[in-house]
Amino acid sequence: xxxxxxxxxxxxxxxxxxxxxVGLGLRAKGVGVYLRDISPSAAGVAQDIGAGTILQAGxxxxxxxxxxxxxxxxxxxxxxxxxxxxxxxxxxxxxxxKGSILRALQADxxxxxxxxxxxxxxxxxxxxxxxxxxxARGALFTSMPWVICAHPGSSARxxxxxxxxAIDLGAVMHRxxxxxxxxxxxxxxxxxxxxxxxxxxxxxxxxxxQLGLAGNGLRDTTRIAASDEKLWxxxxxxxxxxxIPILGAMKDDLDxxxxxxxxxxxPGALLDLSQLMTEGNAGHARIPGxxxxxxxxxxxxxxxxxxxxxQIAQLxxxxxxxGINLEDLRMxxxxxxxxxxxxxxxLPGRRDELINVLTHNGxxxxx
Ligand SMILES: NC(=O)C1=CN([C@@H]2O[C@H](COP(=O)(O)OP(=O)(O)OC[C@H]3O[C@@H](n4cnc5c(N)ncnc54)[C@H](O)[C@@H]3O)[C@@H](O)[C@H]2O)C=CC1
Ligand SMILES: O=C(O)C(=O)Cc1ccc(O)cc1
Numbered sequence: 001x002x003x004x005x006x007x008x009x010x011x012x013x014x015x016x017x018x019x020x021x022v023g024l025g026l027r028a029k030g031v032g033v034y035l036r037d038i039s040p041s042a043a044g045v046a047q048d049i050g051a052g053t054i055l056q057a058g059x060x061x062x063x064x065x066x067x068x069x070x071x072x073x074x075x076x077x078x079x080x081x082x083x084x085x086x087x088x089x090x091x092x093x094x095x096x097x098k099g100s101i102l103r104a105l106q107a108d109x110x111x112x113x114x115x116x117x118x119x120x121x122x123x124x125x126x127x128x129x130x131x132x133x134x135x136a137r138g139a140l141f142t143s144m145p146w147v148i149c150a151h152p153g154s155s156a157r158x159x160x161x162x163x164x165x166a167i168d169l170g171a172v173m174h175r176x177x178x179x180x181x182x183x184x185x186x187x188x189x190x191x192x193x194x195x196x197x198x199x200x201x202x203x204x205x206x207x208x209x210q211l212g213l214a215g216n217g218l219r220d221t222t223r224i225a226a227s228d229e230k231l232w233x234x235x236x237x238x239x240x241x242x243x244i245p246i247l248g249a250m251k252d253d254l255d256x257x258x259x260x261x262x263x264x265x266x267p268g269a270l271l272d273l274s275q276l277m278t279e280g281n282a283g284h285a286r287i288p289g290x291x292x293x294x295x296x297x298x299x300x301x302x303x304x305x306x307x308x309x310x311q312i313a314q315l316x317x318x319x320x321x322x323g324i325n326l327e328d329l330r331m332x333x334x335x336x337x338x339x340x341x342x343x344x345x346x347l348p349g350r351r352d353e354l355i356n357v358l359t360h361n362g363x364x365x366x367x
Contacts, residue, residue, distance in 0.1 A: 011066045011089070014070030028138050045132075062086065063086055072231075079091050091118055092122045100239075116151075125144055141170055186242035191246045318358065
């Protein structure tokens with residue numbers, strides 16, 4: 001049964017990580033999807049993994065919706081071309097920046113108000129540090145935020161169609177203006193990327209014996225430093241104005257920390273350091289929990305597992321069989337040992353029960 005809000009067909013232009021994930025998610029809902037990419041291999045892989053059917057040159061279609069999933073630099077031009085090529089379609093983009101794209105469309109002499117009324121900027125807040133169609137996942141957007149940035153000239157039909165896309169892909173919709181969007185993502189996405197890249201770049205000349213000591217603190221703070229460089233230079237340059245004040249505030253914090261550390265026993269120095277940490281604690285505690293729920297501290301139970309096939313699956317089965325919901329899971333390999341440490345997060349009220357069950361079943365639980 002087709003339970004989608006969109007009737008389709010949908011044309012995805014730019015079948016990389018995000019575009020192919022859109023295609024896979026819509027196909028799973030029974031929506032017809034056509035694919036187009038400047039790279040034949042990207043479109044080919046997207047088609048092969050079931051994200052839709054490649055739109056052939058000269059093939060005429062009248063899509064309900066066109067989704068532009070290309071990098072920010074080319075997005076405005078592709079939106080404009082799609083508005084002209086498909087005169088009845090709603091066109092949305094999913095790029096990480098919104099203001100620069102809207103300004104380019106407003107200045108584009110090929111478009112009139114009627115054409116612009118069929119455009120809505122959107123931004124799914126979900127991704128991976130990998131790019132390309134092979135990394136795509138149909139469930140990428142499930143329960144993740146998806147920002148809808150209607151502009152003053154967007155038609156009601158265009159907004160409804162854009163919202164239907166987010167709903168069909170299981171995302172949680174947020175309506176925002178473009179400026180509010182760009183300032184928000186500068187803080188919660190673009191600044192963390194810049195900070196992560198800067199932390200990781202300090203490691204470039206570090207000797208191997210220092211790096212050999214690395215634990216989860218370094219891995220957590222540098223995970224997104226592995227992101228696609230070609231995409232991020234575009235995101236930074238398109239959202240520079242919103243990023244500058246945040247980087248300036250961090251620069252002030254850094255200057256203050258350096259001054260304090262130059263005289264760590266000086267008057268007020270320890271208070272200053274304590275403030276750095278407590279303000280960080282308070283900021284971290286404000287990050288919402290899974291699915292936009294209020295921040296929640298989960299209880300962590302660490303289990304030692306043998307580095308053998310099937311161990312994690314067995315552990316998860318036993319947790320499930322005990323009726324305990326798994327909130328998060330992380331695994332760390334201990335260098336040079338044939339064991340891994342699995343951090344299992346559960347609701348605090350289920351922690352003791354989980355420890356009892358696992359210990360009873362023969363697992364080694366680290367307390
Ligand atoms: N990677 C992420 O985590 C997220 C990315 N986004 C946004 O999604 C968009 C796509 O990003 P990714 O999928 O990660 O990139 P990607 O590099 O995996 O895919 C981009 C695709 O666009 C194609 N393309 C480039 N120019 C084109 C053109 N002129 N016509 C047709 N296709 C063209 C490329 O060949 C490539 O297949 C970007 O605008 C990005 O800002 C949004 C949320 C998360
Ligand atoms: O990997 C993560 O944590 C992300 O936050 C991914 C991401 C990257 C770019 C976006 O525009 C939106 C989301």
